Amino acid sequence: MLIKKGAEACLFLEDWQSRKVIMKRRLPKKYRLPEIDEKIRTNRTIRESQLLHYAKEAGVPTPTIFMVDLADSNIIMEFIEGEQLKQVLPASTPEKRRHLNRRIGEFIGSLHNNEIVHGDLTTSNIIFTSRNKLIFIDFGLGEKTTDLELRGVDLHLMKRAFQSTHSRIAEECFNDVLEGYIKAVGDNPAKNVLEKIDEIERRGRYVSERRKTKNDKEVLNNNSFIHA
Amino acid sequence: MGGIHPREAARHHAKVAGDTISRAFQEAGIKPKDATIIAFSQGPGLGPCLRAGATAARTLSTYLNIPLVGVNHCVAHIEIGKLVTDAKDPITLYVSGGNSIVSAFDAGRYRIFGETLDIAIGNSIDVFAREAGLHQQKGLPFGAIVERLAKEGKELVHLPYSVKGMDLSFSGLLTAVVRLLKNGKHSLEDLCYSLQETAFSMLTEVTERALAHTEKKEVLLTGGVGANKRLQAMLATIADEHESRFCVVPKQYALDNGAMIAWAGILAYKQGITTPVEESFVRLKWRLEDVKALWVEP
Structure with a gap:
């Protein structure tokens, strides 16, 4: 059963080996070229399953992984209520x-x-x-x-x-x-x-206030060659 | 390097300001005394350029004795986009030489959901084009030249794809593609193709994330890079998948323009917002989120 359609992956709540699990499946994105898409989905599936495990080793609670299916970009993990x-x-x-x-x-x-x-x-x-x-x-x-x-x-x-x-x-x-x-x-x-x-x-463009010098004068970035 | 030199651009602005303003009055068929307010772009942007505009605006406002309204450049892009496409409450992707922003209205302001952590997408394309020895022609900016070359590209070269949460980073991508250009193993067409495919996939991904998060029903594309047909196609795909309407702002109103400043000024003025001359200093890094968008229906 589909329980969440995220931007990056879909979460399904399923019965698997007589327990409730989450299947996190990274579905292909039509807007991306298949070459880019497959690489991103495979990489993220591997990375995510590894990191869920490393995090647990670091004492940070994460869901337990039961299975990883790379061909399908699918991680089967513990369902957390x-x-x-x-x-x-x-x-x-x-x-x-x-x-x-x-x-x-x-x-x-x-x-x-x-x-x-x-x-x-x-x-x-x-x-x-x-x-x-x-x-x-x-x-x-x-x-x-x-x-x-x-x-x-x-x-x-x-x-x-x-x-x-x-x-x-x-x-x-x-x-x-x-x-x-x-x-x-x-x-x-x-x-x-x-x-x-x-x-x-x-x-970035994260600064709302102008940068101030010691005497509170505006710093002008006169040497920037960027587009407005 | 190349691009716009702030002081030279400012000199140009000051030179043509008078003529441009009188032509605007002519085309609108009104006299200066018919104007109710003077709206001007107060930021964000390049200091010298903003100051040239602000000086002209202060002069007019004082001379005509009518209120001054300082407008946020990014707000103006969103508002004119909404006006011309009839969008009500969109997720906006604003992509230009200086900005790559995903924004949506929430709790009184246009919130930034994602943006570039380093350089803007338009700037990345321009720098690449210059490094490749391409030349801008009248009516044909670098973006359009790269888009045309990309159509001839066949082989995808893998480039760094850098999405961090809802934010983006283009600097690694730019460095990599310029390096590949210099080593000469790939055709320029393939590199343009790969640059576009990678960068636009990143932009589309963060836009989709914001769309999924906010569940808005419209996607608005604006800014110069929004003219790119491939980027439009990608965004149309996600808008469709999330049952949202896809709106592209026509070029005339998607590139920087005076009408957008005037319109955003009118919206603010109708809410009683004016800018006293003593507070009309330019704000180089004025954030979209710092503006209380009182005129937007929640």
Whole structure:
């Protein structure tokens, strides 16, 4: 039974070997050339199943994988009953929200400590179970890497997810995530990642304020040869 | 390198401003005293260019004694697109030389769901074209030349495909394709084809993710790169799959234009928004999300 048609994959809830499982199938995308499409689907299926496993080793709860079928870009995994974080957060008390977000920050820290970046941290990709457990899903865009840039992007995406879907509580949510994160990775490594987030936000078109010099004068980028 | 030099462009803007404004009045068949407001692009963009426009706008507003309305350039693209395609509440893909943004309206503002983390798609295509020694002709920008060459491409060369969440990165793709160009093992046609296929698949993927996430019923394509037929076809496919209407903004209103600034200015002014001269400084990095879009029905 199809339970979710995402942009990237379809989730089916099925009975398999007498248990309830999720089949995550990456269906071909018609808009992409088959050469590009097949490569992306196979790569992401491999990567996701590996990372779900590595994350578990790092102490971050993820669904258990039962089988991977590369020919079909299909991962068969444990069915997790619960709600997406995006449904839980707005309905929670500030205290519960704070607790959850700090916990999430700690888990993201554990991923990074173990050279894993998730690649798509949103409030849809964290499940809160009926047994009060947080489970991370959807590692399809993740990577095994120590790249500071990608760690920065990871947290930056989380921040953006809060801003775009929970704009009213975005700031407190992200600050609590950071608090947990700093606790998990330590002050200095966290400082480097935070600086990276700043850099990413400055680099793109993320800056609403003009850059200021010491005397608050606008810095003019007169040497840029870019298109307006 | 090449492209627009900000100060030279600004000099040009200042030179032609007078003539352009009087021609606009002529074509509209009105006199300056008939104008109710002066809308101008306050940002984001290149400082010297924005300042040239802002100076002209301040002068007119003071001289005619009518209010000034500072407009966000990206908001203006979305609003004129909605007006000319009759879209009500779309997911917008705005792709140009300086921008690659996926946006949709939520809680009072146009939110950015995805965007480039480094360079814009139009800029990537232009840099590649220049590296390949192509020359821009009148009425035929680099994008159109690359599109034409891509049609002759047969063999796909694998290039870095970089989607991070809903955000994109084109810098690795550009570096790789320029490197392949220099080593000369592939035809220019194949490289144009591969560049387009890879970059446009990335853009379509993030647009589809935003579409699936928000469940909006319209997809709006605007900006100069939106003129590309292959990109249009890809987006039409996902719009169809999500039972959404696909709207392409006609070139006249998809490229930077004065009408879009005027229209966005009117929308803001009707909500009582004006910009006092002392607050009319240009905002080089003014984010789409910083604008309260009071005129949009929630």
